[in-house]
Amino acid sequence: MTNIRTRLTEDTKTAMKAGEKERVTTLRMIGAKVKDADIAARGQGKDALNDDDITSALRGMVKSRQESVKMYREGGREELAAKEEAEIAIIREFLPPEMDEAALEAAVKTAIADSGATTMKDMGKVMGALKSKFGASLDLGRANGLVKAALSA
Structure with missing residues (x-):
């Protein structure tokens, strides 16, 4: 089973070759979040994040976007809400299936x-x-x- 970092890199390359600009942007954003978390961990004397730590960071990204969707909908900004939901869908591809x-x-x-x-x-x-x-x-x-x-x- 490939780890999240490897999948992220492979998916980014595939999306770039396919010309999927929005997907590439979201995948790069995920990569940046992982790198930021790695840097923060190193500052605390820890090694690079493992998949469980990355999964936690990704869940945080989903949660913040869900809050944004709610605010955009309340503000009548459906196009921004749709953009956030598209990002959530891409981020969830890297999360393990949730328990029912x-x-x-x-x-x-x-x-x-x-x-x-x-x-x-x-x-x-x-x-x-x-x-x-x-x-x-x-x-x-x-x-x-x-x-x-x-x-x-």
């Missing part, structure tokens, strides 16, 4: 049971268990809401 709601709920219930969590004070344990078990394939933002709901019920 039922699988995520089951994973949260299992993590709560396995960690013996009973109150909100145990939330860190549950989130840590989920992250170690599912890594980058888990959207921590979605899981966070389910864990909070389960522990406060």
